[in-house]
Amino acid sequence: MSAENRTSWFVCLCLFTALVSAAFPATGQATSAQPIRLSVDATRAPQKILHSNLQIPASPGPLTLYYPKWLPADHSPDGPISNLAGLRFTAQGKEIPWQQDDVDMYAFHLDVPKGADSVDVSLDFLLSAPGATIDFSASGSSKLLILMWHEVLLYPAGRPANQITFEPALRLPPGWKFSTSLPVASQSGESITFAPVPLDLLVDSPVQSGEFTKVIPLTPGGKPPHELDVAADHAWALDIPAELVEGYKRLVAEAGALYQSHHYRDYHFLLTLSDNTIGLGQEHHESSDDRVPERTLVDPGKRLLEAGLFPHEFTHSWNGQFRRPEGLATSDFQQPMRGGLLWVYEGLTTYLGTILTARSGLWTPAETRESLATVASTLDHRKGRTWRSLQNTANAAQILYFAPKEWTSYRRSTDFYEESVLIWLEADVKIRTQTRGKRSLDDFCRAFFGGPDGLPVIKTYTFDDLVSAMNATAPSDWAAFFHERLHSVDPHAPLGGITGGGWRVVYNDEPNVMIEADQQASGNGDFTSSLGLVVKSDGAILDATPGMPANDAGLSPYMKIVGVNGRQFSVDDLKRALQDAKANSRPIQVLVSNIGSFETHDIVYHDGLRWPHLERVNGTSDYLDDILKPLAGNSPAP
Numbered sequence: 001m002s003a004e005n006r007t008s009w010f011v012c013l014c015l016f017t018a019l020v021s022a023a024f025p026a027t028g029q030a031t032s033a034q035p036i037r038l039s040v041d042a043t044r045a046p047q048k049i050l051h052s053n054l055q056i057p058a059s060p061g062p063l064t065l066y067y068p069k070w071l072p073a074d075h076s077p078d079g080p081i082s083n084l085a086g087l088r089f090t091a092q093g094k095e096i097p098w099q100q101d102d103v104d105m106y107a108f109h110l111d112v113p114k115g116a117d118s119v120d121v122s123l124d125f126l127l128s129a130p131g132a133t134i135d136f137s138a139s140g141s142s143k144l145l146i147l148m149w150h151e152v153l154l155y156p157a158g159r160p161a162n163q164i165t166f167e168p169a170l171r172l173p174p175g176w177k178f179s180t181s182l183p184v185a186s187q188s189g190e191s192i193t194f195a196p197v198p199l200d201l202l203v204d205s206p207v208q209s210g211e212f213t214k215v216i217p218l219t220p221g222g223k224p225p226h227e228l229d230v231a232a233d234h235a236w237a238l239d240i241p242a243e244l245v246e247g248y249k250r251l252v253a254e255a256g257a258l259y260q261s262h263h264y265r266d267y268h269f270l271l272t273l274s275d276n277t278i279g280l281g282q283e284h285h286e287s288s289d290d291r292v293p294e295r296t297l298v299d300p301g302k303r304l305l306e307a308g309l310f311p312h313e314f315t316h317s318w319n320g321q322f323r324r325p326e327g328l329a330t331s332d333f334q335q336p337m338r339g340g341l342l343w344v345y346e347g348l349t350t351y352l353g354t355i356l357t358a359r360s361g362l363w364t365p366a367e368t369r370e371s372l373a374t375v376a377s378t379l380d381h382r383k384g385r386t387w388r389s390l391q392n393t394a395n396a397a398q399i400l401y402f403a404p405k406e407w408t409s410y411r412r413s414t415d416f417y418e419e420s421v422l423i424w425l426e427a428d429v430k431i432r433t434q435t436r437g438k439r440s441l442d443d444f445c446r447a448f449f450g451g452p453d454g455l456p457v458i459k460t461y462t463f464d465d466l467v468s469a470m471n472a473t474a475p476s477d478w479a480a481f482f483h484e485r486l487h488s489v490d491p492h493a494p495l496g497g498i499t500g501g502g503w504r505v506v507y508n509d510e511p512n513v514m515i516e517a518d519q520q521a522s523g524n525g526d527f528t529s530s531l532g533l534v535v536k537s538d539g540a541i542l543d544a545t546p547g548m549p550a551n552d553a554g555l556s557p558y559m560k561i562v563g564v565n566g567r568q569f570s571v572d573d574l575k576r577a578l579q580d581a582k583a584n585s586r587p588i589q590v591l592v593s594n595i596g597s598f599e600t601h602d603i604v605y606h607d608g609l610r611w612p613h614l615e616r617v618n619g620t621s622d623y624l625d626d627i628l629k630p631l632a633g634n635s636p637a638p
């Protein structure tokens, strides 16, 4: 899904793999075990239409076909069915009437006529452009396409996804090239036939394609192969800085040193540089679908914000793909998922992604500390934590992913990403402290994510399995440790990992480099830890935290600040007003537009600009520094 603001946490995909084989009741009309032929015509992708033909083996009688609904991408039931068009069914050359289920909108019912042994399906998928809300159909531009197979297929009810074989084929626009983890059976020009593949693995294997592409091996001659596949809207964007490629090579080495296993045949970082697709990071077993704005690699601020994308998505190959919470490992794309362990699936991944970003030199230790300070400050100013537990943010992920940005502090967001960084840091520090540095969360990772190498398989776990593995690393009451933090409604964030790691959070008027980079990229003004206010460049208020000065003064989301202390609003003018207010006793006066009315509000605040940082606590063990050190023996870039 998308890289969010400030500290760039990633909302990601997970999908089914070959070991998911829950008992699955047969429903509807029995279908043949023969492969389903799927032919996708993407030659009109620049015109925003993908055409798909399927030949589905079937026998006469009622048949139910599904459009994938629960997309592990978002751990949510949001398959983009509204962009499905032109749906037609035929058998033996004759049209078959169909009905959409009147309760389950993702199910289609039809009757296979006598004498037929298959049904032909013809459908279009309508691509879109990035908008204000998450929209996975925004996956193509005039120059490139990321084909997500689940968008262009139906599959028969009655069998688990790992027992339905597809024979996929794809036709691309003239001159376009492609990259994917799917094995290719044959190719003729822009027409590609892939080897037969189970549905779960097909959906787990997007195809990146485009006019401007580049392939950069990251482990030349090594096994398994890892490569960086780049597609962009313009040729100039393919010029990846050499030091960045070196950083990605170190990332592969550091992940190898941390996990000491791999669960893929080869691995593709599918990097798309475009302003015309939805920005996201989606994890797969053997690839990641990483989409960032076109200038990300040449703009230092954007590059800093997105540096953690590859480490996060790559980590998911182990945490999320190979090891998957039981509630998220469903047998097909229609079964509801339970997100209770997303604080492990996404949260531990965010922690491990953070430390791998540092260990591979994609962030300096100082930048990593700025990121941690931002996480700590953000979560410490979440008003909603007094009514909604972190556990609830995981349980309600399917709602929170799609909630508006307005009122984030009071509603809370998908905080199981970022807050879990603090919790897993505390767990890591606790293990190191308890064992006097002999063991760490690295040992847990080697044990929990280890296993047979080389194939994209899944091994599910429960909370109890996790606690057992933690106990095997360093005995403690880990169940209580996690429960206390997951169910807390304390107004303050859990900062024990930072203090136990030898650091503390401080606030001063020195800009935080991560928040500064985000403000540069978004144009927003982030006054979270001073006024309790986030405002867009045009004055529109995104958030005003209850109990903090801006909200106390009467401001709220959906108002628009038009003036500050008698001047026309700008983010810089508001910053200046905070600095001025530090030296006098006058309130900061703001003029706001509130749905057609103008209002004046006085913000009583005199503490100036306040940005979070980490400060070393002298005389304590610097476990945080130990955690961020490379394991692989190759020093990160200066």
Ligand SMILES: [Zn+2]
Pocket (backbone or CB within 6 Å): 010, 011, 012, 013, 283, 312, 316, 345, 346, 349
């Ligand atoms: Zn993720």
